Amino acid sequence: MHKGKGMKFVGDSRVQDKSYRNTIPKDYSEYPGRTEAFWPNFLLKEWLVGAVFLIGFLCMTAVAPAPLELEADPTNSSYIPLPDWYFLFLYELLKFEFASADYVVIGTIGIPGLAFGALLLAPFLDNGPGRRPSERPIANGMMLMGVIATVWLTYVSVAAVDWDKRDAYSVANAVEHEVDQEHPGYEAYSNNCMSCHGENMTGNAGLGPSLAETQMQKDAIKDIAVNGIGDMPAGQFDGSDEELEQLASFIVENTKSAQSEGEGEGSSE
Known part of the structure; x- marks a missing residue:
């Protein structure tokens, strides 16, 4: 028998003919409230609910934005970090x-x-x-x-948590820190420390931390200025012993805590 001769092709009822598939969603009216077509009924409802929540969330973030705090200062041991x-x-x-x-x-x-x-x-x-x-x-x-x-x-x-105390670290309530440029140690600070720790001792990102919140004593400051600490190498200070003493006094007397104490004494007088 030659190929193709004497052979008959018949349809198989077990194979579904795709041309007869119904593309119209089924009618679920017989089961009210129990089920419905996924597209577009159910999916449209999901989108509407998601849009309402998204708009509400955006409104809340606009009215009450997330509270931000000042940049972390590793020299401030009194600050207690808190998670969200x-x-x-x-x-x-x-x-x-x-x-x-x-x-x-x-x-x-x-x-x-x-x-x-x-x-x-x-x-x-x-x-x-x-x-x-x-x-x-x-x-x-x-x-x-x-x-x-x-x-x-x-x-x-x-x-x-003492939230009143933590408000001082909030960006919204932060007070710009200014130093006494008439202080004898300001020149030593500007020549040796300002490039890394900023004009007002508030620090420079990637260079040096803020010194405005430091609670270190003079001896510790002098030791760090001469011998360095952490990423700060030794030999950064270039001056006399008198200038080193003036530098330490300048940093101690121009911290935020020292300035607030001075303002409190002045107001009490």
């Missing part, structure tokens, strides 16, 4: 004895890992068909415990 509000509960957790110091791994990895792991496993541990809270005790119980712990730890952390 949504991490305050983890910050408070690290204050407990069993979650800090030698047990810091438990506080940073162990407890949060167990908590989030339990929330991830909750749907698998409680997979009953019921949708009422009473019919999902495991999932709802874990969720309530997580919410209560987060809210309580956040509240305790916020209550322990």
Whole structure:
């Protein structure tokens, strides 16, 4: 038999003919309120809800922008950094004895890992068909415990912070720092320190930190000026011992804390 001769091609009812596929969405009117077409009905509703939340979020950020603080100063030991509000509960957790110091791994990895792991496993541990809270005790119980712990730890952390004191570090409430250019040590500062620490001791990004908040004493300042510290090499100061003493006095007397004390004494007089 030659190829192609004596052969018949018949249609197979098991194979769906694509030309007969219905491109019109199904009519779900028989099941009102239970289901609907994904496109465009359901997807359009999702887009509308997402747009409302997005516009609301943008309005909130415009009315109440995120509070910004001044650039971190490694020489200011009185400043206590705080994480953003949504991490305050983890910050408070690290204050407990069993979650800090030698047990810091438990506080940073162990407890949060167990908590989030339990929330991830909750749907698998409680997979009953019921949708009422009473019919999902495991999932709802874990969720309530997580919410209560987060809210309580956040509240305790916020209550322990001296917010009036922290306002001084806010960019919005920051007062421009000015130094006394008539001070005998200003010339030594301008010749040896100004290029890295700024004209008003507020620092230069990438060169030197701010000295306006420093609480170091004169001896420590003189030692750093001569011998250096950290990324600051030794031999930066080029002057006499008298100029070094004047430089240390200038820095100590022109910090923000020293200026505020001077203003307070002047006002009391």
